[in-house]
Amino acid sequence: MESLGDTLWDVVICGTDLQQSLLALSLSRSGKKILHIDPNGYYGGTEAAFSLQEAESWVTDVAASVAAATNGTCPWRSASICKPEAAATEGQRAATGLSFPRAYSLALAPQIIHTRSDLLSQLVSSCAYRQIEFLAVGSFYIFKASAPAQASKEMGKPTLSRIPATREDVFSTTAITAKAKRGLMKFLKFVMDYDSPPQTESWGRYADVPLTEFVQMEFKMDNELQTYIVTLTLSLDGRISTKDGLAVIHRHLTSMGVFGSGFAAVYPKWGGLSEIAQVACRAAAVGGAVYMLGTDIKTMQESSDTHDANLVMSVELSSGDTIKTRMLVRASVQDHSTTGDGVSGAMGISRLVTVIDTPLKSLFAAVVEGSPTPAVAVIAFPVGSVTTATGKVSENPVYVFAHSSDTGECPVGQSVLYFTTLSTPDSKEILMQAMDSLLTAIAAEEHAPRSLFQLHYEQARGATNSQTQGLIFDFPSPSLSLSFDDSSLESVRQAWSRITDESVAEMEYMTFPDREGAMSDEDEMYT
Structure with a gap:
């Protein structure tokens, strides 16, 4: 069996955060030589899920990292x-x-996933959904x-x-007045078709102002209804713009009922995104990727390989091995x-x-x-x-x-x-x-x-965009959004395009034959 140093790796992926893990999934049937390492002794990175004992160890590690990271690279504090x-x-x-x-399996980054999310579509086309509940x-x-209280001062x-989020909810709720119901119904109907020309004209001039201002001016919503609407966006500062807010609420409303009545989003069992990351890594391992947890990068340098006219990256690992790779993919290294x-x-x-x-x-x-x-x-x-x-x-x-x-x-x-x-x-x-x-x-x-x-x-x-420098591709920092942000998938595809041959058809990205036999009913991915 060849040693790590004897192999010229097509890609070394550092970190098992969701983006790196999805990249491994996308390459799992490419025939590429993949070495996937992680400085941590667990999968998931910033999206990991911990037992109580693991959480205590993590807190200790964070304290040590903060004390040692004079350049501010540790994203965690307090x-x-x-x-x-x-x-x-x-x-x-x-x-x-x-x-x-x-x-216990406590998630570091609990995010809900709307049923219209591209992430779910990719998990289906790659057949990875079979391993996720x-x-x-x-x-x-x-x-x-x-x-x-009305009868006392206590x-x-x-x-x-x-929060009523469907027509049926609005009609049945007793929490808001009849007048407020009419305004809310009008708004929900508007959002369902908000990106058509007649509607875009009405909200276009409000595009960059807070959504609350738009619904107050155009739908005469009081503060309570404005709060209902903003909550559906999960905006962390409550000041989401009209343009972004309408898009998020449209996704929420159109996701309702896609895979069953009564819900618009799903959550992976056993720790959320951490479970997806582990399933993606298992798929890559089945495809031949080599995994090494508790292994970090010590030094790296570009050099010419004597057996290959192309540049390669020489990487010294904390394990003591020195390897060569055509490309290195890692998490964002922005100075926090x-x-x-x-x-x-x-x-x-x-x-x-x-x-x-x-x-x-x-x-x-x-x-x-x-x-x-x-x-x-x-x-x-x-x-x-x-x-x-x-x-x-x-x-x-x-x-x-x-x-x-x-x-x-x-x-x-x-x-x-x-x-x-x-x-x-x-x-x-x-x-x-x-x-x-x-x-x-x-x-x-x-x-x-x-x-x-x-x-x-x-x-x-951290960084919001991917970065490429020579043979190094840096993913952006994970989104802090409370619902999964599909824009983070674009950087995964960018990395995949750089690693795969130009001759690979676009349609092959995250689209694999079913190893277990075809299933016609996608609803079986949900419980």
């Missing part, structure tokens, strides 16, 4: 873990507590802070209001310190992942007869709805992805809550207060949900 006291007081039910560490994403909710309990502290303002996000001891069955109820039981619910805290103990009011929305145990990310009887907001000096405190407020809102009469485990971290926003 990673910490807290395990609140779980002792039950008199009159409460017995504490359930955390299960064993591997009973997709679950339905259910309702979107708005958090409404407590208000004084504050009422905060509530969650479900160029964005201030790396996570300030609109340059990054702050996340809080918490495991709670309650199944939250009311959030995961199917709202349409015959639809699958959702495993994910989306909750939005509008701007100004969270106030810290020091009186700081949230300046950006806070979004929560509530995951049931059906996702495989926690044991039965528990749930995982993923809180996300833009990073600010107060973002961690904002997230903690949002968690407390949400647990109050969803508390059943017999008990209040308890947080058993909390993981907080911040992630910097």
Whole structure:
């Protein structure tokens, strides 16, 4: 068997983030010699999913990386873990507590995938979908802070209001007035055909202004309805432009019912995008790719190969091997310190992942007869709805992805809550207060949900475009969006085009014969 150094590799891929893994999938039947390495001892990179023990190790590694990375290349900051006291007081039910560490699979980058996403189309055409179990994403909710009760001066309990997103929802909801229903119906009808000439003329002059301004001026929507609309966009700052906002809502509405009634998006079981990355890597391994985890690049240099007229890259690995490759593909190496502290303002996000001891069955109820039981619910805290103990009011929305145990990310009887907001000096405190407020809102009469485990971290926003320099191709940094951004797939195709022969037909990209026999019913990819 040839050693690593004796082989001239067509490509060395560094990192098993989703983009690198999808590239490996696209090359899995190309006959190319592929070496896929990762400095980490796990798959998924920035989209990894961890057990509790792995999460603790990751927090330690982040602290060490931040301390050592004087050039600011580490995208993570402020990673910490807290395990609140779980002792039950008199009159409460017995504490359930955390299960064993591997009973959990906590996602670093939870993203929902709309059913109209190009990612799903590529997973189908490449037959990779066979190895992935997709679950339905259910309702979107708005958090409404407590208000004084009518019969007393005492504050009422905060509530969650479900957002109507279809004609049937609008007609049946009792949360908005009849006048508001008419305005919302008019808007939903408009969005379904928003990119046709008559409609483009009406919103064209608002294209670059906030979507809220457009719906207020053209559809006379009040602040509450504006919040409903913005929540459907999952905009992290709440100020998405009219042009972008209409496109996102159109995708949401047209995704409804594509693979079943009652849902517009799906989520991969066992850890979200991490599961897709691992499936893609397995497909490449079956195709002959060589995998080495815990292996990084120490040095690299372009040189002329004596047996080949073309330039090759000489790469020294941390394993001690020195290899040669025609091309090196890696993650973005942007210096995150160029964005201030790396996570300030609109340059990054702050996340809080918490495991709670309650199944939250009311959030995961199917709202349409015959639809699958959702495993994910989306909750939005509008701007100004969270106030810290020091009186700081949230300046950006806070979004929560509530995951049931059906996702495989926690044991039965528990749930995982993923809180996300833009990073600010107060973002961690904002997230903690949002968690407390949400647990109050969803508390059943017999008990209040308890947080058993909390993981907080911040992630910097990096390069938004791919970069090519000689034989090196750098992917852009992963999108921080809460729904999968199909634009990230373009860089994967760019890398594939550079590696494959020019004679390869375009139609062969991510299109493979079915090894297991053809299936005519794509619905079988969903449960």
